[in-house]
Amino acid sequence: MSIGQAILLVLALGAFGLALRRGVPTAQRALRETGQTILRVLPLLVAALPMAAFLAELIPADLAAGWLGPESGLAGIAIASLAGGFIPGGPFVSFPLVLTFIKAGAGGPQMVALITGWAILGFHRVIAWEWPVLGGRFILIRLLASGLLPILAGVLAQWLLPLFPHALVRP
Amino acid sequence: MLRTLRRHSSLAIILSIGLVSGSLVWVLHGPEAFRRALGVAWGVFLTVLPALLAGLLLAGSLKQLIPPGALAKWMGAESGARGLLVATLCGMAMPGGPMAAFPLVLVLAQAGADRGALIAFIVAWALNGFQRVLVWEVPLLGADFALLRFLCGLPLSVIAGAVARRIPVAWVPPGTPEPRA
Numbered sequence: 001m002s003i004g005q006a007i008l009l010v011l012a013l014g015a016f017g018l019a020l021r022r023g024v025p026t027a028q029r030a031l032r033e034t035g036q037t038i039l040r041v042l043p044l045l046v047a048a049l050p051m052a053a054f055l056a057e058l059i060p061a062d063l064a065a066g067w068l069g070p071e072s073g074l075a076g077i078a079i080a081s082l083a084g085g086f087i088p089g090g091p092f093v094s095f096p097l098v099l100t101f102i103k104a105g106a107g108g109p110q111m112v113a114l115i116t117g118w119a120i121l122g123f124h125r126v127i128a129w130e131w132p133v134l135g136g137r138f139i140l141i142r143l144l145a146s147g148l149l150p151i152l153a154g155v156l157a158q159w160l161l162p163l164f165p166h167a168l169v170r171p
Numbered sequence: 172m173l174r175t176l177r178r179h180s181s182l183a184i185i186l187s188i189g190l191v192s193g194s195l196v197w198v199l200h201g202p203e204a205f206r207r208a209l210g211v212a213w214g215v216f217l218t219v220l221p222a223l224l225a226g227l228l229l230a231g232s233l234k235q236l237i238p239p240g241a242l243a244k245w246m247g248a249e250s251g252a253r254g255l256l257v258a259t260l261c262g263m264a265m266p267g268g269p270m271a272a273f274p275l276v277l278v279l280a281q282a283g284a285d286r287g288a289l290i291a292f293i294v295a296w297a298l299n300g301f302q303r304v305l306v307w308e309v310p311l312l313g314a315d316f317a318l319l320r321f322l323c324g325l326p327l328s329v330i331a332g333a334v335a336r337r338i339p340v341a342w343v344p345p346g347t348p349e350p351r352a
Binding site (some may be wrong): 030049056120167 | 188
């Protein structure tokens with residue numbers, strides 16, 4: 001178990017302890033909520049992990065290294081920002097994909113832009129969830145306000161990368 | 172019908188892409204590569220599972236401890252930069268997927284949060300949600316990369332919220348009887 005996982009476990013047990021102090025019904029609701037989420041998330045995960053692994057097997061390593069490599073600069077950051085918007089699904093899809101890109105030689109700032117583009121643009125999530133709940137005008141305002149931010153994140157990462165020499169090294 | 176489709180759209184899309192890419196791997200690279208990919212997927216699953224279960228317990232407990240209505244008064248149109256910061260913090264603390272986050276955005280909107288705060292909340296949730304960073308990004312991509320990515324994303328939600336307040340497109344939350352002044 002890594003340090004991050006240990007911290008998370010402590011936080012989870014702490015929060016559950018607080019819920020328990022509010023009374024047994026509160027704790028029961030928390031457990032029921034947790035169980036429902038597990039039932040919802042687990043099928044997604046079981047479907048998404050093989051998908052990410054298959055895609056990684058299919059995507060030629062030199063594609064990621066070339067178009068999104070450390071030498072691709074601002075153009076690579078822009079391509080990655082837009083491409084991120086087309087990654088479907090949640091973190092169970094995007095992060096395994098990014099991991100395979102990094103192993104294939106993609107650049108750090110480009111991967112920061114890819115994740116940011118996925119999170120902010122995420123067209124699949126916008127169509128499936130944001131549009132039905134909040135409406136088209138809201139999406140227009142939000143995309144006008146945040147559409148270019150993935151590129152900004154990539155540029156910031158380019159500046160900060162020298163401070164993180166181990167960012168692209170897997171433990 | 173539409174609701175069922177929407178609820179399971181992620182699963183359907185993922186399964187379709189998985190079937191197509193799996194068949195392609197089998198045909199192009201042979202059954203050996205197919206089995207190797209499945210082995211990789213199984214390994215990632217075992218790595219992620221403990222963190223996932225802990226993260227979901229945290230999310231389930233926090234949801235009982237923090238009533239959503241208590242957050243709204245901090246995020247109105249007059250809340251200024253402080254409102255955007257509060258919205259950012261709430262977005263980062265918001266666990267769960269879009270099925271939980273967007274309905275909550277609607278609740279906040281009808282309780283008086285303005286568009287800048289709502290957009291800061293969405294961007295912070297999507298980009299820097301603690302649960303997502305801790306459950307997925309740190310275990311899969313390593314703490315160094317996750318920290319770099321997190322730092323680069325930190326200012327974006329406030330920028331997005333501040334820009335959104337200046338965009339001259341009228342919007343009222345769905346379900347509001349008349350536009351607020």
